Ligand SMILES: Nc1ncnc2c1ncn2[C@@H]1O[C@H](COP(=O)(O)OP(=O)(O)O)[C@@H](O)[C@H]1O
């Protein structure tokens with residue numbers, strides 16, 4: 001089954017002075033359990049596409065199916081986890097209470113039997129022992145780990161990540177990239193990951209969806225052929241370098 | 255030379271640094287007292303050597319003896335002022351928070367009345383108070399009303415800004431979690447607004463006192479405001495100064511209590527902690 005299916009999705013924003021076509025006629029299908037990265041120049045509609053899938057933005061045309069139903073139903077069923085660029089933690093809540101926020105709103109007070117608890121998720125993202133800390137006591141990378149744990153609470157089948165590591169230094173970003181792949185393998189979640197780093201897109205994605213700007217549209221879907229499981233060392237191999245170079249060449253035409 | 259020497263030296267530096275820090279901390283605490291003390295001395299010396307008449311400006315010694323001699327009478331007058339200020343503070347701020355909540359949920363009401371509130375808020379208290387005194391008349395409750403109305407506008411303006419300063423990403427997060435409007439309010443907006451609320455509550459602590467005092471200026475028999483007027487008309491400068499000291503003491507304590515509550519409640523905000 002397709003986790004996400006967009007058919008001819010068009011999104012227009014009407015601001016006071018002009019109308020912006022953020023997405024024009026976008027059609028994609030994302031296999032369940034796969035890892036798709038979205039790459040493109042800024043303003044090409046990457047965030048908008050994730051927001052359409054998460055039912056934050058309504059498309060002006062076309063249709064979106066999520067797990068065979070509407071985006072609205074998937075959101076209400078908590079099938080979608082969203083990770084924002086700036087972590088969006090609530091600063092007055094401890095790390096544990098931030099991760100447990102999804103259980104306090106939206107009428108979902110209990111976890112499905114068998115799904116991971118907040119403590120287990122914090123251990124999964126490498127933050128065991130930090131449950132009581134407040135967000136301002138954490139580094140940027142740790143805050144982003146908390147927000148990943150929060151997005152995973154309740155076991156969503158789709159994880160949407162909008163430049164989650166964009167504001168982090170390269171060392172932290174590399175480490176989190178590797179850990180994200182491990183989390184993806186352990187949870188089997190479908191991941192859509194927006195980035196504007198060519199290396200990140202090639203290292204994480206099984207496929208890279210390349211978008212072109214003005215108006216935002218699909219430029220190309222590039223499959224990445226690397227041996228699994230991937231490791232950071234592979235980024236030095238000729239195969240990786242060649243595929244990154246190809247992405248760069250396509251990106252220049254976007 | 256032994257290999258450990260630099261390490262030991264570093265420890266010594268550490269200890270010296272800590273001693274220096276402690277001295278600086280004491281300096282910060284003591285110097286304001288020294289400054290206040292020397293100003294008091296200059297005040298006393300000017301009055302003493304220039305032979306200033308006591309009804310124009312009293313010497314600090316006379317103010318202190320008056321304060322001690324008339325302490326029970328001063329406290330009897332502070333009590334009604336304190337009650338008016340506290341009640342006005344509570345009523346005015348509760349009303350402001352409630353109104354801000356309505357504004358945030360009913361945009362049309364906000365668009366109609368928020369600019370008016372901002373405008374009224376920009377009128378100085380000293381100009382607002384006499385209008386309210388004329389409007390509301392004598393007795394205890396008009397003074398509470400004055401103190402309350404004076405607190406109301408700054409808190410309303412700040413609270414609306416605070417409730418609306420929620421980050422767009424946090425709002426999108428709440429949407430993804432299918433949170434209801436009241437969940438967004440109680441889990442997100444309210445906490446986001448607290449630093450804004452406290453900064454206006456700290457101002458309100460002193461403006462409520464000013465409101466109560468100004469309210470007592472016209473046709474009142476007791477209270478700090480009435481005492482200020484009586485002392486001025488009787489050229490009793492020592493009593494006037496002692497009265498003003500009592501009023502200031504109350505308003506500073508009121509401010510400090512709010513500050514303490516803020517510290518206990520808003521622990522996540524680096525600027526407030
Ligand atoms: N809420 C909005 N209102 C108006 N225009 C918007 C809004 N969100 C995005 N846009 C516009 O849509 C286009 C695509 O934006 P976005 O999806 O954020 O791009 P990306 O994430 O790829 O940088 C941009 O031109 C942006 O200005």
Ligand SMILES: [Mg+2]
Pocket residue numbers: 046047048162
């Ligand atoms: Mg974006």
